[in-house]
Amino acid sequence: MEAAPTGQRSSHQSVEKGRSRHKIPRDVETDIAYLYEVLPQLSRIFRIIDKIGEGTFSTVYLAEAQMTDGSRRMFALKHLIPTSHPVRIAAELQCLTVAGGTENVMGVTYCFRKEHHVVIVMPYMEHQTFVDIVGSLSFEDVKHYIFHLLKALRHIHKFGIIHRDIKPTNFLFNQQRREYTLVDFGLAQGTPDTQIELLKELLGVDKAPRSVFGEKNINGTNSHKPGTDKVEGLLLKTKREEVIPRKIVSSKHRSVPVRAPLNQKPKPPAVSPMLTCNCFMTDRVCNICLSRKQQVAPRAGTPGFRAPEVLTKCPNQGTAIDMWSAGVILLSLLSGRYPFFKASDDLIALTQIMTIRGSRETKEAAKTFGKSIVCSRDLPRLDLRILCETLRGLRSWDDASLPAEFQASRNPAEVKQDAGSPAKKRMSSGSLRSIAELQEMGWDKAPDDVYDLLDKLLDLNPVTRITASKALQHPLFKDMTT
Template identity: 50%
Template sequence: MVGGDVTGEIEKLYAAVPQIRNIFYVMGKIGEGTFSCVYLAVARLMSGEDRKFALKHLIPTSHPTRVAAELQCLTLAGGEDNVMGVKYCFRKNDHVVIVMPYLEHECFVDVLHLLSFQETKEYMFNLFKALKRIHRFGIVHRDVKPSNFLYNRRLKQYALVDFGLAQGTPDTQIELLKVLQTKKQGSCSQSNLHTISGNIPVPREVVLPSSTKQSVKRHWSYSQINPGNSGKEGLLGGSTQRSVFGERNFNVHSAVIHEVNAEKSIKQSKITDAVSRKLAARKSVAAKNTSGAVARKAASTCPTSMTCDCYARDQVCSICLARTRQVAPRAGTPGFRAPEVLTKCPNQTTAIDMWSAGIIFLSLLSGRYHFFNAGDDMNALAQIMTIRGSRETVLAAKQFGKTVLCSKELPAKDLRALCEGLRQVCIAPTSGTESDVQKHRAALQMRMVENQDGWFVEQTGVPPANTNKSYDCISSNANMDSGQSNLNGWDKVPDEAYHLLDRLLDMNPATRITAEEALLHPLFKDLF
């Protein structure tokens, strides 16, 4: 059943883009983000089958270039190697609806503790396939996280979705990402999008609703669509890109009525209100600036010779707050941002996606999600430092032109001990007394120190000598087979898994493993 609020939203969607009603019956909302809402819809095929699709409705305030860039990412890179493709695109005025294949999928939290280690390997392998695909096109996804990598456990199907925050590398093949990169957004203005009109081609396999089908017929309304120019025109009025899934992308059929005089009168009536709003806004901004200036002045009065006093506190000290803020791309989801994003490094690469993949792998191996959860970037970096160590963080930051100071040296955690301790899977030694087993288990116990910004990991014991492994070299364990035990293989996690995790969570983006390299990692030798 669809709730009243969702029903109202669906009706607004139909009203905003009437062509949707002609082809799709929208069943309900399946996702919502800052810039879009995703709906589950059914379309009638010529075979009589009702096929499900995902309809992504972009909010009208999205910049046209950003919308077109997302479509171009889906069109060029999508449809292969676990990257979501696009079937059709509708637009009317400021409203854009992207139609994609629907993949029924599990919630990551629901399956986190159900997956076997073999399934975890398959999950990561398929994620790397998707990342290799988009990175080859010069696309930096910037928001890799479980909710953006759809997973159907039963069918073993995967799909990387949501390119709304994507950026391009210097050699990107996505032309509109180049436009965004150079901030030449005027080349794809709102007015240009509004001039597109005319007839659209009907999708080959989709037909208008038949009165003989009782399942969805009452929700459809009939409207004749002229085949028109057979899809010669793309979203931006130029030639179409290659077909996706053998189908044509098509524009919304909208007869644009020129109401210039009406628009002028509306704008004129709003001028007075706009002026008054601007005056009020200026007063508000002035008040905020005054209070902000006072705070900055208070922070700047701290002697620069003083050492940072943030350690073991749940807030950032005034010395750190007094530092000049830098502007750099920091899009993404808290908890998945790479160190170079948190430290506002201006030169960010596809390595930030690999870090996010590493955080997903860390959650899978430890059974903890969300693994990191901090209220701001500096505390997020501090939490990462409790895992990777202060020395490693300082050295890595220096490599990409940043200086990180830490008031106390923090040792790097042993990744196996960390993950097994948090998962509470204690691997007993193959030989030894009961006392040895107890010591081994005690050494794996982890304590999570809570504060308002999330938590930090502390180890309550000293890891046994045989768990302090160096991950510079991969060692194979002959006793580890691919079969699942009563613990689904989690009692036999090989060293290769933690070696790969170590490479993914490399603090230095220049040496962090790439998606192509990850696919060739020995951990996946049975999946090649």
């Protein structure tokens, strides 16, 4: 418990002051009481102050502890859901233990466990919410932010760790002190040569089949009985009645969905294995396509930050998916728009990527990892500098000639000013700052290097996408120590 990193020790004073200004909601008080109940040993060490984060697989609390030297320090307590897979929990802990505590990667201080309840204790880092500061960062702030994110990625990738959920909420940032920390390895996977032993076990566990549009989530299997530490046989095989959707297509191509009888699988069509489908570029799905076996591939991560190879279910995924996510973050930082991509499903997400990177380029890249993409219309590749400067407010919308997809995201105040105000007085729809303010923040002097790095991070081909090590050697960071 004495291993809290330097710089974290005095944060509790300002945090406590802020927390005391508002009453903790009753539901949070109930959750805290429950945590004390299932893990009584916590009450002997920590005073849990508030709930500061909640996700699908865990809840994070802010807590204070009195150290042996009399000082008080703040900690983050991550309570993993009781249904979490034991190997997944152990793998996350091993990532934090082996790779954490240095190079902008969160470390672990202690771990509590009682039966199937697990709490990971980590140093608390006071930080700002990304959505609140994305439009107020200077260019130098952005440069330092992406530099330190790349340092964290280089470090974990050396250990063969694929984070799989790189996003701003998992990269904590203290703007005043310029401190950065990569957190949450709950979805991490290993490369074939990973140094994290338990990630090697997950390579087998993570191959459990799932539905086409379902998240790849071994955390959702309630297969660990209290007091049982065996890994084998943890995934439950549940029987369920299958409902097979089919379509009856009329001569007018109007399809009516019908259902096959329960527990009755349709017979596969008697066709030659070499026969291609006959529904290509039509509004129906043929029996050949319906009979094809679903391809299983990792899809963990957050919508809006998934790489093209993840969206197209490419089975061979590596550390390049983290680099794509870093590119999306940089795109938000340069444009002042967060979230930049927001889609309800993978196909819409892929379409949004094509809007930026071009449909022809996306289709060509997909071929390199064995996928075929069909697009109803050609979408040109956009100039990243023009796109970002227009969205931030440094360029006129009329001069940029951006697609209609981006016109819908313009701020009403900016549209109103377009009618009678000169371009130099327009406000950025992302940050609502004047041209003079943007110039003062250094945005008018952003070099081409930063857009070149963005282009390399958003390389549609994972094979040629820039690595973290190479990115840190980019001319953009020539004056910074790696």
